[in-house]
Amino acid sequence: MPSVAMTVNGKAVTGNVEGRTLLVQFLREQLGLTGTHVGCDTSQCGACVVHVDGKSVKSCTLLAVQANGAAVTTIEGLAPNGALHPMQAAFREHHGLQCGFCTPGMVMSAVDLASRNGDPSEQEVREWLEGNICRCTGYHNIVKAVQAGARAMRS
Amino acid sequence: MADTGIGAAVQRKEDFRFLTGRGTYTDDINRHGQTYAYILRSPHASAKIRSVDTAKAKQAPGVVAIFTGADYAADGKGGLPCGWQIHSKDGSPMVEPPHPPLVADFVRHIGDHVAIVIAETRAQARDAAELIAVDYEELKPAVDTADALKPDAPQVWPQAKGNLCYDWHLGDKGPVDAAFAKAAHVTKIDLVNQRLVANAMEPRAAVAEFDRATGEYTLFTTTQNPHVIRLLMGAFVLQIPESKLRIVAPDVGGGFGSKIFHYAEEALLTWAAGKIARPIKWTADRSESFMSDAQGRDHVSHAELAMDKDGKFLALKVSTIANMGAYLSTFAPCVPTYLYGTLLAGVYATPAIYVEVKAVFTNTVAVDAYRGAGRPEATFLLERLVDKAAREMKMDRLDIRRKNFIPADAFPYQTPVALQYDSGDYQSTLAIAEKKADVAGFEARRAEAKSRGMLRGIGFSTYLEACGIAPSAVVGSLGARAGLYESASVRVHPTGSVTMFTGTHSHGQGHETTFAQIVSSTLGMPIENIEVVHGDTNKIPFGMGTYGSRSLAVGGSALVKALDKITTKAKRIAAHLMEANVADVEFKDGVFTVAGTDKSIPFGQVALTAYVPHNYPITELEPGLEETAFYDPLNFTYPGGCHICELEIDPETGVTKLINFTAVDDVGRVINPMIVEGQVHGGLAQGIGQALLESAVYDNATGQLLSGSYMDYCMPRADDLCSFHVETHNTMCTHNPLGSKGVGEVGAIGSTPAVINAVLDALLPLGVQDITMPASPHKVWQAIQSATPAKAAE
Numbered sequence: 001m002p003s004v005a006m007t008v009n010g011k012a013v014t015g016n017v018e019g020r021t022l023l024v025q026f027l028r029e030q031l032g033l034t035g036t037h038v039g040c041d042t043s044q045c046g047a048c049v050v051h052v053d054g055k056s057v058k059s060c061t062l063l064a065v066q067a068n069g070a071a072v073t074t075i076e077g078l079a080p081n082g083a084l085h086p087m088q089a090a091f092r093e094h095h096g097l098q099c100g101f102c103t104p105g106m107v108m109s110a111v112d113l114a115s116r117n118g119d120p121s122e123q124e125v126r127e128w129l130e131g132n133i134c135r136c137t138g139y140h141n142i143v144k145a146v147q148a149g150a151r152a153m154r155s
Numbered sequence: 156m157a158d159t160g161i162g163a164a165v166q167r168k169e170d171f172r173f174l175t176g177r178g179t180y181t182d183d184i185n186r187h188g189q190t191y192a193y194i195l196r197s198p199h200a201s202a203k204i205r206s207v208d209t210a211k212a213k214q215a216p217g218v219v220a221i222f223t224g225a226d227y228a229a230d231g232k233g234g235l236p237c238g239w240q241i242h243s244k245d246g247s248p249m250v251e252p253p254h255p256p257l258v259a260d261f262v263r264h265i266g267d268h269v270a271i272v273i274a275e276t277r278a279q280a281r282d283a284a285e286l287i288a289v290d291y292e293e294l295k296p297a298v299d300t301a302d303a304l305k306p307d308a309p310q311v312w313p314q315a316k317g318n319l320c321y322d323w324h325l326g327d328k329g330p331v332d333a334a335f336a337k338a339a340h341v342t343k344i345d346l347v348n349q350r351l352v353a354n355a356m357e358p359r360a361a362v363a364e365f366d367r368a369t370g371e372y373t374l375f376t377t378t379q380n381p382h383v384i385r386l387l388m389g390a391f392v393l394q395i396p397e398s399k400l401r402i403v404a405p406d407v408g409g410g411f412g413s414k415i416f417h418y419a420e421e422a423l424l425t426w427a428a429g430k431i432a433r434p435i436k437w438t439a440d441r442s443e444s445f446m447s448d449a450q451g452r453d454h455v456s457h458a459e460l461a462m463d464k465d466g467k468f469l470a471l472k473v474s475t476i477a478n479m480g481a482y483l484s485t486f487a488p489c490v491p492t493y494l495y496g497t498l499l500a501g502v503y504a505t506p507a508i509y510v511e512v513k514a515v516f517t518n519t520v521a522v523d524a525y526r527g528a529g530r531p532e533a534t535f536l537l538e539r540l541v542d543k544a545a546r547e548m549k550m551d552r553l554d555i556r557r558k559n560f561i562p563a564d565a566f567p568y569q570t571p572v573a574l575q576y577d578s579g580d581y582q583s584t585l586a587i588a589e590k591k592a593d594v595a596g597f598e599a600r601r602a603e604a605k606s607r608g609m610l611r612g613i614g615f616s617t618y619l620e621a622c623g624i625a626p627s628a629v630v631g632s633l634g635a636r637a638g639l640y641e642s643a644s645v646r647v648h649p650t651g652s653v654t655m656f657t658g659t660h661s662h663g664q665g666h667e668t669t670f671a672q673i674v675s676s677t678l679g680m681p682i683e684n685i686e687v688v689h690g691d692t693n694k695i696p697f698g699m700g701t702y703g704s705r706s707l708a709v710g711g712s713a714l715v716k717a718l719d720k721i722t723t724k725a726k727r728i729a730a731h732l733m734e735a736n737v738a739d740v741e742f743k744d745g746v747f748t749v750a751g752t753d754k755s756i757p758f759g760q761v762a763l764t765a766y767v768p769h770n771y772p773i774t775e776l777e778p779g780l781e782e783t784a785f786y787d788p789l790n791f792t793y794p795g796g797c798h799i800c801e802l803e804i805d806p807e808t809g810v811t812k813l814i815n816f817t818a819v820d821d822v823g824r825v826i827n828p829m830i831v832e833g834q835v836h837g838g839l840a841q842g843i844g845q846a847l848l849e850s851a852v853y854d855n856a857t858g859q860l861l862s863g864s865y866m867d868y869c870m871p872r873a874d875d876l877c878s879f880h881v882e883t884h885n886t887m888c889t890h891n892p893l894g895s896k897g898v899g900e901v902g903a904i905g906s907t908p909a910v911i912n913a914v915l916d917a918l919l920p921l922g923v924q925d926i927t928m929p930a931s932p933h934k935v936w937q938a939i940q941s942a943t944p945a946k947a948a949e
Binding site (some may be wrong): 018020028033034035036037038039040041042044045047054074075076078079084088091092093095098099101102103107113120122123125126127129130131132133135136137138139140141142143 | 166167169170171172173175176177178179182183278354355356357406407409411413418431438440441442663664683765779829830831832837838839840841859865866870871872873874876878879887902
């Protein structure tokens with residue numbers, strides 16, 4: 001089995017994986033980082049979004065071996081223990097989550113948007129989140145949270 | 156102390172763990188020595204199984220065990236039970252075919268369960284399943300809902316002649332026929348309420364284990380009602396006593412009804428874990444969810460509304476065919492009957508109503524409750540019919556509604572279809588929504604849109620639902636095989652913090668916050684000192700779970716009763732400590748006082764005294780401060796309201812763009828307005844999804860599910876929707892202690908017809924009279940193309 005080495009949430013990790021092992025499987029099953037979720041099998045839902053070298057990526061769409069040498073950040077690594085990243089805080093403040101299952105991917109995707117666009121319009125947020133499906137919130141409060149989170153990240 | 160009580164928009168207690176990736180969903184759970192299961196499913200909608208050969212698969216790397224339908228049958232275990240029995244018009248019980256968790260002889264829908272493969276890894280289980288050779292003799296399937304009743308339709312079950320499960324009716328036909336005979340006008344409509352897939356974002360999953368030392372089984376599962384699963388699986392399927400069976404529903408990623416039901420995988424994993432004495436995990440991938448989660452809706456209906464010359468409703472008659480799929484899922488038979496037929500009065504004072512429902516079997520995935528369950532189907536039918544009636548009568552669409560509303564002073568109101576509404580104010584919710592949506596300014600906006608070449612429409616829905624499910628005696632008389640009360644326990648700890656146990660289950664609804672708010676208000680303590688526990692049969696006394704917008708109306712009422720017992724006992728302890736008569740003790744904001752004196756002691760001191768009873772009325776009162784209450788509701792609750800949708804259609808492309816959506820709902824007492832609004836938002840998205848985007852499509856010739864992934868089944872995305880204007884205008888439920896009615900389903904129930912009525916309003920100038928759901932760009936464009944100029948000129 002191929003071996004992989006990468007940095008995950010600031011820590012160097014290694015592992016042996018099958019060639020077909022997806023990055024999300026490596027994160028969840030070998031590293032025990034279960035905050036990254038799997039909601040579909042067609043790269044549509046975005047529950048598995050993590051950052052690879054600073055950019056949001058669907059970790060179900062990347063083989064673990066393709067992330068060899070990369071710096072990966074998952075939802076667990078977004079803020080130090082006990083604290084919330086401004087985007088996480090905005091989701092709580094604006095009730096941008098209900099069941100919480102899509103939330104990690106939604107937050108990781110939103111952080112990437114905010115790093116590119118510090119003041120996204122409602123339409124820009126809605127279009128950016130096209131690859132993240134939420135079944136609970138109707139997106140209304142997610143959109144508000146992402147806009148507020150982006151503003152908070154800027155300040 | 157910051158107000159964390161009833162009515163405060165408190166931030167949710169559960170959010171920190173979800174936002175930081177520390178939630179514990181079923182697939183996040185791993186047990187020592189765990190194996191993985193893969194379910195081999197039928198690729199055919201209807202076939203006879205000639206043989207299943209597992210020899211080669213059993214030799215594959217990592218395989219621990221493989222069980223087939225023959226193995227399961229040989230073990231003498233039961234099939235999945237149905238929790239509701241409907242009787243046909245002639246008094247005969249519904250046809251109730253067997254429902255084994257693994258089939259041995261015939262497969263009856265794509266995704267039907269053929270074998271379970273258990274291996275050391277997920278991948279090994281899946282790889283081995285590919286080596287199982289199943290020899291199928293393909294048969295012609297019955298697929299389409301209406302076609303299933305035709306004489307030449309393939310038969311799904313030999314015992315269900317003509318594919319009929321039941322032929323049910325409700326209402327008094329005589330007065331209906333009489334009213335139709337004297338009607339000035341009759342409006343008729345034919346409607347399809349298409350099949351949907353609930354699509355909770357967390358796919359179903361389960362982890363089962365068996366402890367040989369104690370003989371206990373534990374099942375972690377994605378369910379909305381762990382005690383119901385324990386009862387059904389323990390008593391009817393696997394014959395395991397409750398005392399040896401623990402069901403845990405940890406964090407569950409959405410349900411919307413689809414996680415109410417007892418599923419084959421739950422029973423199979425538990426059974427197989429006993430066989431191999433190792434834990435087993437199974438997690439559906441989304442494709443499996445599409446072909447094994449119970450689906451929703453799927454009605455074909457004809458309705459007629461009789462009116463006098465002024466548009467006053469005289470009578471309604473409805474005939475519906477409801478698709479059950481291949482098997483009867485847990486609550487399937489009650490959805491198109493007692494959650495549908497009983498709702499056909501809606502908000503209108505229609506004096507006579509008669510409804511007939513034929514439930515049919517087809518070679519499709521089972522259909523059961525999906526958010527709203529029966530009530531969206533009733534609302535869609537009524538609101539489409541009322542709009543059509545207004546057009547035919549040349550009346551304003553809101554005027555015809557106002558004219559026929561049950562007046563606010565007519566409650567309690569007995570409908571002709573069994574329900575007695577306790578409260579409501581339909582004129583007011585309509586008036587508020589009309590103002591918020593600026594209906595008066597709509598024609599100017601339509602004209603402006605027209606100048607841009609766009610077709611603008613506005614649509615209305617004034618709806619009602621029955622929820623807070625449900626009075627046990629009533630549902631028992633209607634065929635329910637269970638009671639539908641709820642339990643709550645309040646454990647006050649010695650140092651005054653509280654753990655509260657509820658039999659309801661939160662899978663997004665925020666119970667850990669709202670239930671804590673009720674405790675906070677009653678006991679006068681911040682919610683930080685209150686923990687809410689749910690979802691574990693070893694911790695909770697009993698419970699019926701969460702569905703039918705029942706958690707607050709029923710479970711919250713049980714909590715109020717338990718808190719009443721706590722404060723009653725605490726007052727007696729306080730009276731003893733203050734040397735006062737208990738009748739003179741008052742309790743407010745967490746402090747006990749004696750009327751007319753300056754004596755006072757805080758709640759915490761009473762709690763401590765209960766557990767350290769040195770100075771205590773020990774001959775009259777037990778130590779400790781923990782109480783349990785069960786609450787069985789006296790009636791359903793009746794939320795209602797008005798939804799208004801405004802949209803634009805591009806006639807060149809058929810694309811519909813939502814412009815504005817206004818929902819004014821009456822949900823009774825609100826505990827947390829932030830959570831209530833969030834519940835409405837989510838319901839609206841699902842209702843709008845049905846109207847414009849979503850459809851479970853089967854190929855009629857083969858029974859293959861054509862919309863079996865998110866590539867094919869159009870889930871609402873952020874850029875499909877607009878921001879919503881949501882508010883409440885509440886009348887109190889008169890028969891439960893909170894006055895709450897429930898909010899989980901209102902969005903999904905009220906919104907769908909508002910959207911379609913808006914689409915038809917936009918297309919009316921072109922002469923388009925009807926459109927089927929979902930009103931996709933393709934269908935809208937086709938409707939525009941096929942509209943005749945002659946019709947447009949009318």
